[in-house]
Amino acid sequence: MIRTKALKDPTPAIPVLLGLCAKLAYATFNARLNATTEAGYQLFAAYDGDAVVGTLGHSLVHDICWSKTLYIDDLVIIENRPGSGIGGGLLDATIKTAQSLSFDHLRLCNGLARSEANYFYETHGISASSKQFVLVLNGDH
DSSP, rough: OEEEEEESGGGGHHHHHHHHTTTSSSHHHHHHHHHHTTTEEEEEEETTTEEEEEEEEEEEEETTTTTTEEEEEEEETTTOOOOOOOOHHHHHHHHHHHTTOOSSEEEEETTTOHHHHHHHHHTTTTOOOOOOOOOSSSSOO
């Protein structure tokens, strides 16, 4: 049975998170994880027994247009587990957290070509409302 849990320490989720940015050197990944965690990044982990099989990382954001927003930075599921309910469980836990903390919105960005992921978000009531524009100033992506 899959269960979700908020993590105070991201260490158990590192093997799953590494799948998100496999092209990064570990030192770069680790530095970015530490910096985001220090800035308020939080994680939910999905467990199958003792093994972490998925993660959802989010940040708490306040801005003029969207007000108090829970921003999903990443949702990562280990390979060979589509349709297992892992992503839905993580998303549900995150939505409940945002609602319990009286957030106004939940937002995320996803690649346009990731049609399966886009469909997943839409089936969970998250509608596409904008396009993300990126200018790389320093670094890889």
